[in-house]
Amino acid sequence: MSTQPPAEADRSFNRSMLIKLFVVALMMFGFGFALIPIYRAICEITGVNNLVQRDTSAREAKNTQVDMSRTVSIEFDANARGPLGFMPEQRSMDVHPGEVTTVMYDVxxxxxxxxxxxxxxxxxxxxxxxxxxxxECFCFTQQTLTANESKRMPVVFVVDPKLPKDVKTITLSYTFFELNTPAAANADEALPKANAGNAANPAATAAKPT
Known part of the structure; x- marks a missing residue:
């Protein structure tokens, strides 16, 4: 009964492990891009926890009583999933509850x-x-950026004066997800070309089984 030399066995094990790691990484990458449609589907089905809708109107915010007796520190964070540069123009600010405030993000x-x-x-x-x-928030809608385009995007917000007194710091964090991957874009471009080819060759189209 023959056995593999130790060196060959090690190489075989390494190849097997490399393939497994590649498959896991590919699955994790695909899951990251699937988060947005999954999130939207859950929100549409349940009708709750939809974070990309307006929380209050400008009129309601302006009618809110400002609590000048306390301040809340707001910290701003930004993350990107995909080839985007994304960051807030300032990392933190102090606001009074009930005070309408604007912060800018760059993408x-x-x-x-x-x-x-x-x-x-x-x-x-x-x-x-x-x-x-x-x-107001750029998160209410999908954002389209052309090649090498940059944008300044505002977030207009107010902290409800009913915020518990023991909460002195709030961190607002945004994660930007790319919706159109290069593979999907190439597939979309290939489909019209395939249809055009079939139109130019009706005999080939007619030959297809129905």
Whole structure:
């Protein structure tokens, strides 16, 4: 009964492990891009926890009583999943509850192609979520950036004066997800070309089984 030499066995094991790691990485990459449609589907089905809708109107915010007796520190964070440059123009600010405030975020497309992306907000501590009211936000809609385009995007918000007194700091974090991957874009481009080819060759189209 023959056995593999130790060196050959090691190489075989390494190849097998490399393939497994590649498959896991590919699955994780695909799951990251699937988060947006999964998130949207869950929100549409349940009708709850939709973080990309307006939390309050400008009129409602202006009618809110400003609590000048306390301040809350707002920290801003930005993350990108895909070839995007994304960051807030300032890392933190102090606001009075009930005070309408604007902060700017910068996003840039670092590719020579058009990118569609969607930002999803999150908050810390979690209990602050219902008290952080977005009036205007780039996260309400998908953003399209052409090749090498940059944008300044505002977030207009107000902190509800009903925020618990023990919450003195809120972290607003956005994650930008690319919606159109290069593979999907190439597939979309290939489909019209295939249809055009069939139109130019009706005999080939007619030969296809129905």
């Amino acid at each position: 840039s497309n670092q590719q020579a192609r058009t990118i569609r992306a969607q930002a999803i907000p999150s908050y810390a501590p979690k209990q602050a979520t219902e008290f952080f009211k977005k009036i």
